[in-house]
Amino acid sequence: MSAGADLAKPVVVDAALCVGCGLCVRSCPTKTLALEAKKAVVTDQACLTCGHCQAACPEGAVAVVGLDPFAGSFATVTTGSDWLAPGLGDPGELIRLMRSRRSVRSYLERPVPREALLDLVRAGISAPSGHNSQKWAFTLLPDRPAVTFLGEALARFFRKLNAMAANPVIRLAMRLVGRPDLDDYYREHYHSVAQALALWERDGTDRLFHGAPAAIVVTSRPGASCPAEDALLAAQNMLLAAHAMGIGTCLIGYAVAAMQHDRKIQESLGIGREETVYAVIALGYSTERYHKVAGRLRPPVRVFHAPGTWRGHAGTGQDQDAARTGEP
Ligand SMILES: Cc1cc2nc3c(=O)[nH]c(=O)nc-3n(C[C@H](O)[C@H](O)[C@H](O)COP(=O)(O)O)c2cc1C
Missing domain, CATH: 3.40.109.10 (NADH Oxidase)
Structure with missing residues (x-):
């Protein structure tokens, strides 16, 4: 981080590295970051320290103060820190x-x-x-x-x-x-x-x-x-x-x-x-x-449709999905 980063704030942005892409701003759930003059800046909004901004920044320009390396330093398991995008897991x-x-x-x-x-x-x-x-x-x-x-x-x-x-x-x-x-x-x-x-x-x-x-x-x-x-x-x-x-x-x-x-x-x-x-x-x-996975009881499953939007079979009183699960 560049000199001058305000360490009193939970998030710091290195203006020299920031390219103003806005990804950190979009990923922030609390509007703690905003774009000003094509640079991310830290606002006065409370921060969740969720780390989304840091994880979203492709330039390494954003850091959340206080996140601890303990969380990622696995000793007995090999695991990457690269994000697994939706659909990439098995x-x-x-x-x-x-x-x-x-x-x-x-x-x-x-x-x-x-x-x-x-x-x-x-x-x-x-x-x-x-x-x-x-x-x-x-x-x-x-x-x-x-x-x-x-x-x-x-x-x-x-x-x-x-x-x-x-x-x-x-x-x-x-x-x-x-x-x-x-x-x-x-x-x-x-x-x-x-x-x-x-x-x-x-x-x-x-x-x-x-x-x-x-x-x-x-x-x-x-x-x-x-x-x-x-x-x-x-x-x-x-x-x-x-x-x-x-x-x-x-x-x-x-x-x-x-x-x-x-x-x-x-x-x-x-x-x-x-x-x-x-x-x-x-x-x-x-x-x-064990040779097999264990079974489970059938759970109650309901499917709710907003009034007037249900397109189930007239007279059956059941939605197709609910019918498959055997639930009324
Ligand atoms: C909140 C909770 C408390 C439990 N307490 C005990 C317990 O005190 N002793 C025990 O042998 N099993 C306990 N179990 C394990 C359950 O009996 C077990 O999860 C259930 O029989 C299903 O088996 P499974 O975990 O192998 O799928 C507990 C499970 C849960 C979720």
């Missing part, structure tokens, strides 16, 4: 990857390299986030002792919860104050949790993390407009990337529920109370093998 292989990812519940003891875990974080943060806030955070539990430490904390939580849920007086009292959750928990989870706790205490059989040698806790920091969506989109990226990297994963919803109820658990991992846990991902090398 949709068949991508969808096959999506359909091949499985929740893994049996792991080898083999550790997952720290660099692979960091690469998964890099894959995670390529997800979109509301207002590009990127208010996610990732806590790596890089080895079995770390996973077991969390497992112990969660076991303590569930022991207490089960003791409460086993008490019909407490369940009734909760119901009477309009909190039927404990009743629901008793019906749906109490017995399997009690069994899992008994196995954990008996010989360390790990029904929660399935013996995974690593885990990643995905949290959101304050200030995100869509914290759950952001964290879960990042998590899904990580699940897919992990599968492609030969690493099995399993989301552990029980851990999320417990950590959301009792913030002391996350504090014991060094995660501040102000963060909220949205995903806990068990990770490791799988012992499981």
